[in-house]
Amino acid sequence: MRKFLLSTVAVGFVAMPALAEISDNKVKIGILNDQSGVYADFGGKYSFEAAKMAVEDFGGTVLDAPVEVITADHQNKPDVASNIARQWYDTEQVDSIMELTTSSVALAVQALSRDKGKVTITTGAATTELTGEQCSPYGFHWAYDTHALAVGTGGALVDAGGDSWYFLTADYAFGYSLEEQTSAFVTEKGGEILGSVRHPLSTTDYSSFLLQAQASGGKVIGLANAGMDTQNAIKQAGEFGITQGGQKLAALLFTLAEVHGLGAEVAQGLNLTESFYWNRTPETAEFGKRFMERTGVMPNMVHAGTYSAVTQYLKAIEAAGTDETEAVAAKLHEMPVNDIFATEGKVGANGRMISDVYLMEVKSPDEITEEWDYYKVLATIPGDQAYLDPAESGCDLVK
Structure with a gap:
């Protein structure tokens, strides 16, 4: 019996390693x-x-x-x-x-x-x-990240003649980073930054911010925000006739979810950058x-x-x-x-x-042939161009 118990314990012991390497067995x-x-x-x-x-x-x-x-x-x-x-x-x-x-x-x-x-x-x-x-x-x-978005959307619009920018920026770390990265890229390509205005997260009234952007005369109004903030800014920009007046809106962080929320009628023609598209x-x-x-x-x-x-x-x-x-x-x-x-x-x-990552343009309603197929892929940006070289990132882990 003693030998049997010892062998049972031994078998139980050697059977454990598969789970022993996982903390809490999950x-x-x-x-x-x-x-x-x-x-x-x-x-x-x-x-x-x-x-x-x-x-x-x-x-x-x-x-x-x-x-x-x-x-x-x-x-x-x-x-x-x-x-x-x-x-x-x-x-x-x-x-x-x-x-x-x-x-x-x-x-x-x-x-x-x-x-x-x-x-x-x-x-x-x-x-x-x-x-x-x-x-x-x-x-x-x-x-x-903000660098990839700046390279994608910012670069495309400068190349297309959008060489003067004014920013509507979400007032926290993300907005600052996106504005800074895009500004650097626009300037590097020969563009001009005319100014910026910051808005609180979850703002519902963009009228004063949009009027400042409109008055700047910038060819491009860079929306350095995301989610419902971007959707609301685009909707209200339409009410002010900003795009009809010749200024271009740059949705610097805008995804399929927000395009669907706006609808192609409002979002058509927007350039944006995503790293995934379901119909690619x-x-x-x-x-x-x-x-x-x-x-x-x-x-x-x-x-x-x-x-x-x-x-x-x-x-x-x-x-x-x-x-x-x-x-x-x-x-x-x-x-x-x-x-x-x-x-x-x-x-x-x-x-x-x-x-x-991929530079996209939102299709017009008559170009859409199936539900959720909102994008035309204008360009593929190789990862090594879209993202900062780790050696230039400022991270102290990079040797």
Whole structure:
């Protein structure tokens, strides 16, 4: 009996390693974003569904451990987001936090996660500071950033003759970064910056800001905002006859979700930059239609980027043989990204995932042949041109 018990214990011991390498015998991912404010359609519940879809497509487990996805609304407030993240890490055994719409939120949560030794993958925020001076060895930035948007939309409009700009800028980290990056690119190409005005997040009345922009005489009014803020600014610009007067609106961060919210009649002719379009290839179309069946909407770059980030995180755990942060972060840096979002994407030493982005134009209503097919792809911008060279990012992790 004693020999039997000893052999049973031994067998039980050697059977454990598959789960012993996974903390708490499960992998838990938190999707933290805006679910009730101006960015609710931009990411929101749809990013949560994208994350769950990625887990299901992966098989629901990694290294024989179940994968769980939870979510919360940070209300676009860094203090609220930090409190949720701390609770998730300290009491709810969350291994990684992703999405993180709103740059001020993403910076706060990435800093906390660095202190806690946890991986973050930001897909919803735009500031290059995430992979610049405030970079983290465990922080990764997927989907897009302000530099890629400036190169795409800003560059295209200057090349088309839009060489004088005035900005309407959201009054927080994201808006400042987007205005700064676009201004630098416009100036570099020989354009002129006439000025800017800043508006609070979630403004509903843009009349005074638009009148200042109109009076500037700038050929281009750069909307350095996002979500419902951009939608409302475009609607009210139409009421003031700004585009009819010859000025061009540049929606510097505008996605399929917001185009659908405006409708092609209002949005037609807008140039914008996204790193994903559902109807670009047969593979993206197949993913888009599955996402549509699940959510009732087609995915934008934030939703598809979240799917990609979750998938790559699980691949990294599988490759590392553990969910230990250092090992997983090392694999995230090493492994190429090949999925519906990116082809041969690569992660720089600063955590920036580098993949192609696309300059789009919104079709006129009579050009649209099927629901949600709003874009013409005007140009593909290679990732190495769209994103900052990691060596020039200001990140102290880059040797």
